[in-house]
Each structure stands twice: as structure tokens, then as C-alpha cells.
Amino acid sequence: xxxxxxxxxxxxxxxxxxxxxxxxxxxxxxxxxxxxxxxxxxxxxxxxxxxxxxxxxxxxxxxxxxxxxxxxxxxxxxxxxxxxxxxxxxxxxxxxxxxxxxxxxxxxxxxxxxxxxxxxxxxxxxxxxxxxxxxxxxxxxxxx
Amino acid sequence: xxxxxxxxxxxxxxxxxxxxxxxxxxxxxxxxxxxxxxxxxxxxxxxxxxxxxxxxxxxxxxxxxxxxxxxxxxxxxxxxxxxxxxxxxxxxxxxxxxxxxxxxxxxxx
Numbered sequence: 453x454x455x456x457x458x459x460x461x462x463x464x465x466x467x468x469x470x471x472x473x474x475x476x477x478x479x480x481x482x483x484x485x486x487x488x489x490x491x492x493x494x495x496x497x498x499x500x501x502x503x504x505x506x507x508x509x510x511x512x513x514x515x516x517x518x519x520x521x522x523x524x525x526x527x528x529x530x531x532x533x534x535x536x537x538x539x540x541x542x543x544x545x546x547x548x549x550x551x552x553x554x555x556x557x558x559x560x561x562x563x564x565x566x567x568x569x570x571x572x573x574x575x576x577x578x579x580x581x582x583x584x585x586x587x588x589x590x591x592x593x594x595x596x
Numbered sequence: 597x598x599x600x601x602x603x604x605x606x607x608x609x610x611x612x613x614x615x616x617x618x619x620x621x622x623x624x625x626x627x628x629x630x631x632x633x634x635x636x637x638x639x640x641x642x643x644x645x646x647x648x649x650x651x652x653x654x655x656x657x658x659x660x661x662x663x664x665x666x667x668x669x670x671x672x673x674x675x676x677x678x679x680x681x682x683x684x685x686x687x688x689x690x691x692x693x694x695x696x697x698x699x700x701x702x703x704x705x
Contacts, residue, residue, distance in 0.1 A: 461619035468649070486649070486680050493651040497618045543689075552621070554656040556688045563687045 453515035457496075459504040459529070467496050467513055474515045475523055478586040487564035488523065488584055494557040495527035495580045502547065503531025503578055521586045528579045534572040541570065597624065601631055606638040607704060613646045616654035625657065629664045632672070640665050641703045643675040650681055655688045662694050675703045 453474045457463045468489040475488055492513070499511045514526040534540045541562075546555035562568050565582040572578040597614035608631055614620070632640050642658065644650065658674065665672035673695040676682055685691060697703040 461617075461622065464617050464619055465615060483680060489649065490651050490684065493617055493649075493653075497651065497653055501618065552625075552656040552660040554652045554659065554688055556652040556655060560652050560684065560687055563683075 455513040457511050459500045459509045459511050461500055464493055464496050468493050471513065471515060471525060478517065478521055480586045484586055491561045491564045491582055492525060494561050498557050499527060499529035499531060503529040521588055523584050523586060525582045526579060528577065530577040533574040533576055534578055535574055537570050537572050603636060606636065607641060608632065608637040609641045609643065611643040615649040616647055616657060617649065617651050618653035621653050621657035625660065628661050632661060632664050633668050638670060640670055640672040641675060641700065643700060644681060645675055645677050647681060650684060652688060655684065655690055659690065659693065673697060673703050675700050
């Protein structure tokens with residue numbers, strides 16, 4: 453799955469819904485879907501607010517499903533990049549405290565997903581890769 | 597996102613429905629603050645039980661409204677009975693800052 457959207461905040465809802473629809477084929481629980489949607493929303497918001505700031509750029513969202521029910525979501529932008537990724541991932545760290553940014557975006561992604569990788573180059577852009585294992589549900593026959 | 601505002605005996609109840617993300621936070625910030633600073637309001641209750649989605653931008657929005665209320669010496673509390681949103685709020689450490697109740701009745705008492 454690959455999706456390309458302009459970095460406008462009204463596209464966040466669309467990005468979340470598209471990823472949720474993609475993940476639906478694994479029959480996830482409502483909680484699992486909501487957690488993935490939240491993580492996607494955080495990554496897309498970061499690209500809009502921080503990577504592109506006042507200009508509109510391109511955000512690419514990729515989705516992959518592995519055999520063992522693991523979902524991989526990538527959110528890629530070509531914005532200004534992150535100088536110090538380790539620092540940016542710290543809870544409460546924000547470069548925009550005046551704009552009511554909570555500084556919890558990466559922490560939420562880490563909490564709601566199983567694994568988070570962030571690669572960034574100043575002036576080139578940022579790629580956030582997130583993984584989550586969807587728990588295999590009992591077959592319907594076994595439940596009834 | 598949509599909301600209802602009711603004032604009852606000096607308490608402003610703001611019930612938010614739908615999705616609280618960056619887009620909606622930007623759209624509703626000023627409208628909420630105008631209601632919070634109104635002189636007839638002494639206490640603010642924000643009910644987020646019926647939100648279908650919220651992320652950390654929503655958390656930033658709630659903290660922002662809490663700060664507005666505090667600047668005008670008003671109390672602001674939250675009502676939330678959604679497991680998912682409670683997990684988000686505790687991940688962001690908001691419970692240390694803003695009082696949270698599970699029902700409107702508890703928040704009003």
C-alpha cells in the first residue's frame with residue numbers, strides 16, 4: 453500500500469482512515485486499529501507541523517503486511533529533517549512549546565506500536581517506520 | 597468534531613464529539629477559550645467520553661484550555677470513560693495536571 457498526500461492538516465483524518473482500512477484485512481481488534489490510527493496521526497502531524505512548517509510538501513505513507521501478522525507502516529516526508537533524533541524522541545521534547553505542542557508524539561507512537569525506527573537527515577527529510585503485531589484471534593468456531 | 601456547551605449554575609460543560617486532532621484543535625481553540633473566559637463561568641467541565649479519536653495534538657489542546665482556565669482563576673476538569681483515551685492521557689502524563697472523572701455527575705459534585 454502506498455499513499456501520497458499534501459501536508460495539510462485536514463488530510464490527517466484521511467490518512468488514518470486509509471491505514472485503518474489497509475490493516476482491516478488482518479481482522480484486528482478495535483483497540484489495535486485505534487492504536488495504529490493514533491500512531492499514524494502522530495507521524496503525519498509531525499511531518500505537517502515540523503518538517504514542512506509553513507509550506508505544503510508531500511507525505512508518503514506505506515503499508516506492508518508480513519506473514520506473521522505484523523504490520524509495518526512508514527511515514528516519509530522531504531522536509532527539514534530532525535537534527536537530533538534521540539533528543540526529539542524524548543518525552544515532552546518540543547521545538548514549538550508556544551503552539552500547544554505536547555511533545556509526546558514519538559512517545560505515543562512508541563507506546564501504541566511495538567517498534568519504532570526514525571531516520572532523518574537535515575534538509576532531506578524524515579522516515580518513521582513503525583511495526584505492530586496483530587494478535588491472531590481464535591477462529592469463530594472455537595469461540596462459539 | 598462537534599461540541600455542545602451548557603452553562604449550569606456557573607459551570608460550563610463542554611461535551612466534545614468526533615475526532616480531536618491537530619486540524620480540529622486549530623479550528624476550535626479560540627471558540628473554546630471565548631466560552632471559558634466568559635465572566636459567568638466559574639468552573640469548566642470538558643467531557644471527552646464521546647470522542648471517537650484523539651492524539652497528542654488533542655492532549656495539547658486540552659492542556660491549553662486548562663491553562664486558559666487557570667489564567668482566569670477557574671477550575672477545569674475532564675470527564676472520560678474511554679479506555680483508549682485514558683491510555684493516551686496517562687501516556688502523556690496529563691492526569692498529574694488535570695483532574696479526571698468518569699461521569700459528569702462526579703465532576704459536578
